[in-house]
Structures are given as structure tokens and as C-alpha cells.
Amino acid sequence: MADEGATVLTAAQDAGIYIPALCHCPDVSSQGVCRLCLVRIEGRRRPEPACRTIIEEGMVVFTDDPEIERLRRVILELILSDHDFNCLLCPKSGQCRLQELVNRIGFDEHRFSRLEHTAKDLPIDTSNPFFDFNPNKCVQCTICVRTCHEIAGIDAIDMAYRSDNLRVSTFANKPLKDSVCVSCGECMERCPVGALIPKKFKHPTREVKTTCPYCGVGCGLYLGIRGNTIVRARGDDESPVNHGGLCVRGRFGYDFVNSPDRLSLPLMRAYDEYAQPSSVVEMNEEGRPITLPLVKREGKFVEITWDQAIRYVASSLAHYKGDEIAAISSARCTNEENYLFQKFTRVALETNNIDHCARL
Amino acid sequence: MDIERLNKILAVFEGEQGGLISILQRVQEEFGYLPEVALYSIANFLKLSPSQVFSVATFYDHFYLTRRGDHLVSVCQGTACHVLGARDILETAEKCLGIKTGQTTPDYKYSLKRVACLGSCALAPVVILDDQVHSRMTVRKVKKLLTEDLDRTDPQT
């Protein structure tokens, strides 16, 4: 039994009955504009869109009859006639909902060939660093516009113009980059066709559930991994915090992990830039490195081994106790690390001089 | 663009619900078209997103986002006008002004547009030049209307 208030479309999907749909997206309100989900309902004059029709007690729905079939085919052919369907070159190929619909509904070769192929030749907006917008592949399903309004609350895009000039547009047709778009990529995630596509896309081979490292909201996310590299991130639909949503940083901000600028080995400052690391960490009897004290800003960094670094740090810290020493922890590290660090400060350094950058 | 003038218009609409279209009409009346800056300020004023204002401004026929000519030539393409040869009238107007429908002459003297119906069907075909209805137009009358007026307003050409 379907839930009260459910639409014919969701009820059918729950019951495993296929009703084609293009402009339907479960995350946003239904608009009923693609008209592919039209079904016949007993007692009603016209076919109704399944995505907007609320089920009623005793309602008899025909999801498929020859008339509905023909209607759907004609509508699908119309969409195709207006779509740049060079699927071979389309990155969305294989995951494109339009392709799927063509496979399920099919089309009439004769009729379709009579339709004029009217896909526009508008410039592709590549201004956004994370995703491209190709208006020629757009099917005017308005999912992106609804997403930008209902999910992101930004309204960077809206449907502009009318008739067959209808198109998704930013203010004054400016490139996305120059609009109020915040690049959260929610629209891109939901675009059913190849109109909004990520700039670089690699399929992950596995996913790891984790928490976003940026702001204090702590969105749940899945990191998509290929080899030892993060190739994508997607919001965790089950997270009670973000319910699948992510912002620009959370969705696209992971290159820093793979950045070539990442520190790899411990560094230590030495007087002599040709100094051998091994000579640097020789201890004298008091446990202090022979090179100490270092004169600031004159030395250069040299890479040392972890072993050397740990021994060096341990021995040098041992010289300061209590009021002479302080430690600053990080609001970016884990609870475990913060716990450990304050314990370390209090136990090993014997001071309560521990703080972090909590500005709130 | 004169921000002062714009703000004066906006002030009139303070607190009014759903005034976007009326505001756009007023602003266009004032400036002749809807400059981008104005659309942006209107969005701010109404707490709408600029893209939403743009959406409305591009939906309706009456709004112009680029500067128009000083004189507006509207050629009616209503049913009554159509059967009495409105298409020839429009083509003639295009030829006379040297622009396509929807365009403005480079000297910003004339803009040419087609309108769906002016409700002057009994006088078909009609052409409207700056609010003046010219009825029962023929190809020759259009030529005369547009070339004469051209001569009058701009003796050089």
C-alpha cells in the first residue's frame, strides 16, 4: 500500500512499476514539465503527469496503453530533435537519463526523421572551474533551477526567455563564474543529461564514508577513491546534518590532499645548508642537539628522518617545563588528537598552557 | 545610468506586493529600455535574485534589454492584418529601415518590431509609429511613411 500523499510516480516506483520521467527529481518539488510521465487515470479527461498526481483511494491508473505510448514517443522524439545527441562524445553517455528513456520508450524512425533537428549551437559555459554548462544538451527539465532555488537557496539561475528560446540562464546571460553562483555543484549532481558536467571526472573504484574537514557543520560525505587518490566527493544522503548536500569546498576541495606542496618528511633548520642531517641530530650529554641554539631566519630547512625528528623534538622539549613552554592545538585535528595533545601538554610538558584557535 | 532617477521610481513602489512587472514598466518608461544595472538594483530592491528578474524581463515581449531607437515602428501581425497582407508591410518596413524585425538602426533613430495584435482589426493592416496608428496600410503607404519621416527628422539622409 502506498503512502498517503504519495504521487502516482513514487507509488509506482515503490511498487516496481516503470513510468518514464525526465524532469522528476526526488530531492526537489515536481514541476511536471517534461510530460513523459503522463498516465491515464480512469475518470479523468486528459492524461495526467504521474509526478504531480497524488494517489487517491480506489484510483485506477494505466501507466501504459497504446495512446499513452504514442504520446510518450512523440514527446521523446521532440526532446531528441532539440538535443545535441552526439552521445559518442558526451561524457554523460552511459549515465544519461535521456539515453535510458530512448532505450525504454523507443521512437518512430519515420516520424523522427521528419522532425527538424533544431539543437542550438550556443556557446558552452566553461567559466566555472569545476563544471561546464552546455546549453545545447539542455532539455529544459528545470531540475537545476529548482535545485538552485530549493536546495541551495542561491537562485543563481532561472529559466529565461520563452517559447523555444527558453533556456537556463544566469543574470544577463553572464558566465556562471560572474554570477552569484557559489559553485556548490548541486545542480551538476542532478542534471539528468550532459548539460551540466564535471570538468574532470574519473570513476572511483571505492568509496569511504567520512566527515567533511572544512567548516564546523560537519557534513557527512563519501570520498570516491581511485588508486590512492580522491577523485570525487558526494554528500551522504543519510547524514542527519546535510542530507546529501555539500558546498563548493566540501564537494570540490580535496585536491589539497594530493597537492605536491604537501610536506612529506620532517624538516629541520640548520645553519649550513649543506649540513648532513645525521650531523644535526647528534645529541650532547644533556640531550640537546649540538646545533642548538639555532639562530632564527638564517638557517635553511633540511629534510630529516622521522626517527631523527622524534628524538630531536623529544630531547629539546625536555628542556622546558611548566611556565616556559606552551602548546597550541588545532581545531582541524580529530578529537583523539586533541585529547592526546592536551594530555601530552599536561602530562609530559607539565603545564596547562594549552589552547587552540577557538575564536568562538 | 542615473541611479538617482531609478531610486526615485523604486521609492514609489516601497512595500507593494508583487510589483516587479509594474516596476519594470516604469523603469523602461523612464530609460527607454532596461539597463543591466537597473535590473540589478530592482532585484536588490525587491529582494529577488537578479536571475529571477532577468527571467521575467526576458519572458515578456514589452521589455527591452538594449537601447531602442527614438522612434518605434510596430507592425501589427494580427489575424485581420495578416490576411490583408501584413507580412508585405513588415518586409517593406524592414527594407525601408535597413534592419530586421526586432532590431534598431545603428543611429538609434528607429526600432522595428512586430506585434501580435493591436486590436485595431477593423482598420487592418495597421502600423504604429510612436503611438500614432496608421490604418489600412499598403506597401506604398509604409514606404512613404517611413521615408518621409526619415527625411523630416534627419535632413542629411
Added chain:
Amino acid sequence: MAGLAASFGSGAMTNSINEISEAACIFAIGTNTTANHPIIGRQVTRAVQKGARLIVADPRRIPLCRLADIWLRLRPGTDIALINGIMRVIIEENLMDTAFIEERCEDYEAFEASIMEHDLAAAEKITGVSAQDIVRAARMYGSIAPATILYTLGITEHSHGTDNVRALANLALLTGNIGRPSTGVNPLRGQNNVQGACDMGALPNVYTGYQEVENEEVRIKFERAWNCKLSPSNGLKMTEMFDAAHEGRIKALYLKGEDPVVTDADTTFIEKAISHLELFIVQDIFLTETARLADVVLPAASFAEKDGTFTNTERRVQRIRKAIEPRGNSRPDWMIICDIARSMGVEGFDFDNTQEIFEEMRVLTPSYSGINYERIEKSGIQWPCPDNEHPGTPYLYSERFNTSSGRAKFAPVSYRPSAETTSHEYPFILITRRSAFHYHAVMTHKAEGFDELRKEERIEIHPTDAATLEIQDGEVIKVSSRRGSVKAKANITEVVPAGVVCMTFNFAETRTNILTNRALDPVAKTPEFKVCAVKIEREESAYITKDYIRWGTGKS
């Protein structure tokens, strides 16, 4: 945090993120929510789309203003005058929740008396917000329930930040908007685990779960658990540490995962303080500006390369998981600390994994004791969670406050001008902010694409001011405070009011915090990042490019 702790007993977001979209009235003050907490910004948007009223108080025309029913464009640093004005109207129009005040609060009379000292005209004069708007806002917040307050650094990063927070707490108490769903006073935490770092006792005055260092019982508990002697007195706050370093009292500093040279106020002073240190150890994932000054730099692993937990702004403890191997030879922080401790011969640092650390911690921390890795495998739990059966706490203080009496405390606070006001020489107020596209100064710059969105600092300046100074949009201008100067391009916009300029501190090329004032809040010791006096000059010379200073290994 100190402000909230003083009023309610705990310093944390009182309610949950999801409750925001259910609020009937939202008062967002000093928070550019959609930019800095986009996901919470969406909650606000959803609430408004569902019919909630929104009051925004901010000197800048932030994106939320578009959704707001009332936008109070107050002068920077005048929050208390505004909030007190609002409260005066609420009291005068009898919109307060008398029953709540009687049953659950204390010290009301003195507070009321203090509010009635200043009239609306004074508030209007100080804040620049019309009395009419203050009345509208008061009626809206005072009569529509549930109402919630959201704030961030725009409230706390002042020399009177603690007072700001207490004023907001007073406001919530006055109307009884606390202890119920979709109400509360909600600081939105800036960094991912700032809540956790506080919870874990990375503070000079408390152990985990805000157990006070100076409380002997607590200390003995920890001494027993850790098998050592512990210092009985509070330590230094971070800002005090730099003062101490500057004076030579602190000789060694071990810093992990922070970049005070860029992000702290008056960075010239910070650098100088660091130069006085004998030993400076930095542990980070990048060679930050601060790390460049260190004697030893220890490469840490990033969040994707280790296990553990983060506690988010709504007190929700969530797992992070190792997704990839640490880059190069970097190592998780916890391993480094354990190794150092062991090398120093200190006991109690023999952990094989983070779960063991968590287990030790939760035994010592009442508010965390019901949380363990198994329970937060799928989704996190919000503390307090005292036992294994407890479902966690979405909103605080439903029964009692965490004060000794169990009642919330009203505290009279009055407006004090910011530590630095404008003068003939420094006629502009500079406010600082974060960009929506960057996060502090490093991570996003290291991620491809973000710099394309905002590649450099742009100083926001009002058209009138720009016209007076004959500044063109995009022209490089010089901003100077009493502490130093920086250069960046001008962005002429009505987002800022006249007389105010605004900069981010997301770009190391433009070290905005050279300008900011170290005037500290007397309680929280937070510097006054948000307000300082500056002057603006045209700068016809250099066009600053990205290559001016390069981040990275320093090889180029």
C-alpha cells in the same frame, strides 16, 4: 564561548542544525551564513521558503539580506546597543516570557534596570539603525515563536565579544526562546572541529568536557587516570602565549595545525613574538607561513589519511575514516604525539589506534561517556550523552541550565565602543570576513579551481568613498592601519556601507591581519578582528599577482 557558558553553563550551540529550518523566526547577527556555513545557510533559506521571518543584522549587504524581512544595517561593533535596544522594546511592549523568566532565570531585575537606562534614540544614534526598524525587529523576534538566534565571528571577534554573546543570551532568555526545539542561541562554528578541540580540553582552564582545571576533585580524577601530577592553575590563552613569548616568559612553543602568522590579528606582532622563542615546533600538512618560522616542522597526515572523530557545531560526534595512505612520509598527528611522548619516556601514550584513545577519553568525560565508535558508525551522536542507551541531546537546557543553581543568568551588559575608532588620520572602519570560496588561507588554494573563482583579495569599498578618493574599480589601493599596510585591488560595491571597507584574510599575498587590532576581549581573549580603523590611499604602482609570494615548498 565564555559568554554562553556564563549565561547558560555550557558554551555550545544550544540547538541542532535541522531545527533551524523549522524555526518561525530567525535572527542572524554577525553571520554571513550562506557563504561560511552554506549548508546551514540552506536551512535558513528553507525556513524562509516555508514562511519563517528572518531578521539579519550585518553592516554588509550579505546574501541573506535578500531573504530577510528586516535587515538591520548596524555600524560595525555596535551590536550590544542594537540588542539592548531590541530588548528595551520587548520589555516596554510586554513581549517577554514572564513565566520563563521567573521559573528558569535569575538576576533579572538588575538586568531590566540596565536595559531601561538607554532609550531607543541612543540606540539609533549608536547603531545607525532607525528606531522604527529596531521596533519592528523587536516585535518580530518577540512575538513569533519558536525563534532562534544564529551568530558567528561577527559577534565574537570584538574586544567586547563576550558581552555581545551575553547580550544575545539575554535576548533569548527574555523571550523564553531556549530549551525548546528551533530556539536557542547558536554560534555556528567556523572550523571543522573547533567544538571537539574545546570538548577535548585543548583549553588552558578545562580538561575534557569542560571539567575545570582549578577544581581539585577533577584534577585528582585526572591525576589518577593519567598517573601523574598535574598543574593546579589555569594556563595561558593563545593570545597571552604570544604576549608571554614576546616578553620572553615562554621560551618554547609546540604548535600543530594552526597558522597564526596569517590568521591572527596584528601578525607583525605575532611574527616578532615567535622570533623571540628558543624552540618552535610546528606540525602541519603544509609549510605554512607560520611553519616557515619553525625550527622543526613535522609533516602530518590529512583528514583523509587517518581515522578518528570530529565534533561538529551542533555537538555531534562523527567518524572520519582513513580513505588513502598518507602522502609521502607524513603521519597522523596522534602517532607523532605518541612517538614523542614515548621518546620522552612518558607513560600512557601506548595506543594502537584512535579507538583506544577515544575509549580512554570517554571514561573521563561525562558528556561523551555514552558515545563509542560502534554507536556512531552510521551517523553521529550529539553530546551530552551520559550512557550507552542515551540517544544524545539535540537541544540543551530543556530541564535545567548547567549553572550551579540550574537557572540561567541574566547579565547586564552595556555598549562600549570598539577598541579602535576612526580618526582624522584613519577615517575608515575595516571589517574582515572570509570568502565563500576559500577556507582560511591554505587548503582551498591547494585545491584546483578555487583560485579561479576568487584569485585575489578585493577590498570592498562603497561607491561614494571610491568617488571621493578617485578610486577606480579594480585599481590597486593601499590600506593602512596603525600597525601596518597592505595592498590589494578595490572592489567598488554597495555591499559595504559608506565609511566601511571590507577584506578577507583568505589570501596570503594580502596579509589582511597585518592591519587588525590585537585588542583582546577581557574574558575570551579574542582579538578584535572585526573592527579596526584604517586609511585608504591610491596606489598606482604594483599590480599584485599570484606569483608575488608563492605558497609551497619554497623551492621556486
Added chain:
Amino acid sequence: MKKSISIPSIKNYRIDSVESLRRLREILVAGEQTTGKFVNVCCGSGCISSGSEHVREAFVSGIKGHELEDEIKVKKTGCHGFCERGPIVVVGPKNIFYQHVTKEDVPEIISETLLEDRVVERLLYEDPVTGQKCLHENDIPFYRKQKRIVLKNCGLIDPTSIEDYIKVDGFQALAKILSHMTPEEVIGEIKLSGLRGRGGAGFPTGIKWETARNASGEEKYIICNGDEGDPGAFMDRSVMEGDPYSVIEGMMIAGYAVGASQGIIYVRAEYPLAVHHLSTAIAQVTDLGLLGRNIMESGFDFEIKIVKGAGAFVCGEETALIASIEGKSGRPKPKPPFPAIQGLWGKPTVINNVETMANVSRIILNGHEWYSGIGTPTDKGTKIFSLVGKVRNVGLVEVEMGTTLREIIFDIGGGIQGGKRFKAVQTGGPSGGCIPEELLDLPVGYESLAKAGSIMGSGGMLVMDEDTCVVNIARYFLDFARNESCGQCTPCRLGTKQMFKILQDITRGKGRPGDIEILLELSDAVKHGSICGLGMTVPNPVLSTIRYFRKEYEEHILEGRCRALVCRSLIFYRIKDYRCKACLKCLQACPVDAIIGAKWQVHEIDQSKCIKCGTCMQVCPPRFSAVECVTGLIEGSGDKSE
């Protein structure tokens, strides 16, 4: 234009009761000139563009010249409907109907008719059939078969004078309901009258009101739909321009019945005069105290504001119109919810078009029995049609429901111009269909027209003769439809576009066998797949022309023939050398210099240059008739224009 016209005689007069309205009416009627002499100059849009303003000015100054301005009143009135004959002047007391009056005629009318009581014969209408001169409006066949209920005040009153309106029983219906009727009784009266929406769909007005009355909500709205977008229809324009008070009174009655206190008139921006007259009228009615709070001490509050459209046909659709008033793009929403339940700002809203509103006061005043006695058992009352196209008498006609198309076109309209043959009549504008000659005896009514594959629509009536190509007409309407589609739903946005392209191909001689079937399939998808009423009906012009004129489509597709000689790609002009007298006329007139020849040298058309504008044929002196137009031989047919 001035915003408000002052009314010296009743300035500061406020109607605060039924009694004071009655008193005012008495004063006004008593104050009329005893001589009974007047000059009514039609100042409807039609007559104005024919120069009636100048005529009026000439009368005013002429009469002043005779120092008769106190005796003879010059009044501007609304449209008489016979715009073709404008400017129209009616001279009293005998109500002599002069047509095609120019300002040069004015002195003669003054001296002859006004001073000497003689008729200026040459300015009278002459019945083209009998040759008889018609002295009065009602003598003219064009008016004889009409039944003017809605238009009764048009041409009679000064549309900017509230006194005129009060003199002709203005606001009596309002007074009646406010003093004697409950809202339920008003609704009952309207329901019993059988009034149906005149905007197109024909929904029973009373039921609409009742639904809105019963819908929950404090605030309710009355919207008068004056977004008359159908090309070729202008009845609402005439009513708004000529009798704005009736519209206002109708809205007020609706407001009282429904429980609404706010009314909005949505007017096309193309109708500046209508906007002007309406706003003048609203200001006057408000000044009199008939709009505002506690109207006539009844406790009923009502105010009206005007919203101007911004040029979108689809805004005639209820939900799109509401969106437009709310400041959004006019994209229709699916129904339900119906506006009567959830309309403007989500509140119950009644939307009636201008003509419907104008009917209301008539029904209330005369009773439902009177109204339902007009028309047929299924369709009550009258309907205004705008009779345009190749008909002789072009104009607005108001006829009883059930009048046959033949009566309208031939009796009232005077038949086809230039003695050509009638071919079809298109009713209902872009949503309607073409009705062929064999159905001419069809009585007009909602169902009868629908059965014939057309609709009543707002009342556009385009008469086509043998020179009109139905494929071209279908193409024209589809072109209109695709431009005016809001674009949100696929079938309407892309279906109309593809249909247009195919029709365009057919008119350009590029039709293919099978096109008709594809057109039918596309029509079906647009009709059944679209969201709103626009999409549902726009295939009608194609469906009806295919239904009745399939042969012509086939001729276009298979034979390359356009029998009406309209589709340029299928025709070409040639000069019969044996008739050409080498007069140079066509050669000089040709806009593209496509005619070769010289004095004494027979002319010839260079088909590669010819744009088929037909100028040569027009200028060729009839005594030569050397130019002919031929079709079916696709020789030299280019594709230069269309």
C-alpha cells in the same frame, strides 16, 4: 493624457446611500439641455486613428464660433463597433448617423443639421444591396440583426463621464444588491441566468463565484481579465474604452457576491486608451464614494487597481495571469488547484473576462428570467464577435446566442468584399478552428462550435474568401502559437515548433507525403500532453483545416499548388506578352527591378529576381490586365521569402 477628468457639476458630491444615488441621477437627468441638440463623436481607438479627435475639435470650435456652446453639447463616446466607417458622428436630437466624417465636413454638419435641421446625405451610410441611405444607426443592416446588451452604452455615453453612466441607470444594479440582496442571492441570480465565461472556455460564472465564496480564506480577489490577446479580437478593448463603468460595476457585484474587497483589472499594455479610461473611471467612482470603505452604508468595502500586461499572450490563461500580477513570468500552473480556491497570493480568486463582467449589471438589473430568455436553451445571452477579414462590414457585432454564422457574416457583415466567394470562417483565434461553407448555418454557441472543431473563444471571427489559403492560415496561427508558448512543457514548446516547421515546408513547396499524418500525430501530442489551455487548443487551427480542407493540403504537398495564390513559393507572376502595352508602370513600381523591358518593348519578369510581392499585378492598369499569377507549375519558384 490627463489622469483624471474633473466633473464640475457633481464635484464634492458623495454617494453614501441608495437614496443619494437616486437623487444625483435625478439632478443629472433634469440638468440635460432642453434643446436636445448634441454631437456625439466616436472616440474609440478605431475612430481616433481615422482622425475623430480632429473632427471633435472642429465641432467644438465651430459651435463656439456660432456661440452655441451652451446649447449644443459635443461629447466623445466609445466605440460604435462599426470602426470600418469611422470617424462616426451621431447628431441629436434625431440621432443622425454620419460616417467617414472628416474635419472638413464639420462646418457643413453644423450649418445644415444643427442649425437648419437638414440631413447631409452624402455622409449617410448607404446600404450596398438596396442602395438606400440609412438615417439612423438601427436602419443600417450591420446593426439591425444585433442585440446590444453589453455594448448598449458604447457609443452612447462619454466613457470619461460618470454622470453619463449614472444617467443610463449606472450603479443601479449595485444599489439593488447592496440594499436588497444577499451575496447568496446574487450568486443564485447569476447561476439562474446561465451566464458563462466569455473569455473562451465558457465556465458557468455563477458556479465560479460560488466556489470562491465557499472557499476558506479571509482575503479574496476579483480579477477582471482584460488581457485580450487573441489576434483579431477587440471586443474587450471596446468595452473597456467605451463603457468602463459597467466593468467596474460588474466587478463590484462580483466582489460583493464572493466576499472580496479587492479587485484588479489586468489590461493589455497595447490598449493605452482602455487603461486611461479605466483609471479615470476608477478615480471618479472612488471620488463619488462608490469605491472604498462601507459603500452606500452597506458595510461592503471594495477597491480596484489596474495592472498592465507586458506582452505575453499566454497571460490570458488564468494561472499565468495570476503569476504575472504576482510579478513572475507568466507560466501557467497545472489545475487543480483552481484559482477560485487558490489564486492570487494563494487566496480564492475569481477571474472573469471583461465581457462577462459587463454582463453582470444587466442581469442583476433586469433579472435572470430576462437574461435567460435571450439566446438558446443551452447558451444564454449574447456574444460579441469581432468580425474581421474579407468581410464587407468589419467591426464589432453583438448577437444573440444561437444566431447562425450565415446571419453574422452575410446579414450583419454584408458578405464578402469585392464579390469574392466565401471560403471559411475562423473563430476563436489561435485556439479555434476554421469552419467551412457547408456549416454556415451553424448557430453560434459553446458546444456547437466545439463540435465543429473550433471554439467560441473570446469571439474573434476571421472571414476568409477564396483568396485566402487555409494552409497559410494554419501556418500563421502556429507561428503565433510557437512564439507565444511559455515554453515550459515539452509538447507545447517543441511540438508547436515542429508543426510550424512542417507547415512552413508545405507552404514553401517542400512538403512531403505523410506530412499530414505527422501533423496530426504532433497535434495529438500537443493537445493531450500540454499543461495549460493554450497548449491544449493551439493545434485546433491545424486540425480543423486538415479536417475540412485536406484537399488543399494535398495540393500543396503533392502538386505544389496553392489555389488561393498566397504561398509565394508555389506561385509566380508572369506578363502576358499579348496584353502588355509596355506602359512601364510595373517596371517602375517593381521594388527589386525584376522587370525587364522598355518603352515600346514588352515587359518580362525575371523570375530569379522576383520576390512575388504582387506589386506589378496591382499597378497594371485593369484595362490591360497583363500580369497574371499562376500556381501548380513549380517553375522558377524560389525560396527567397516567407
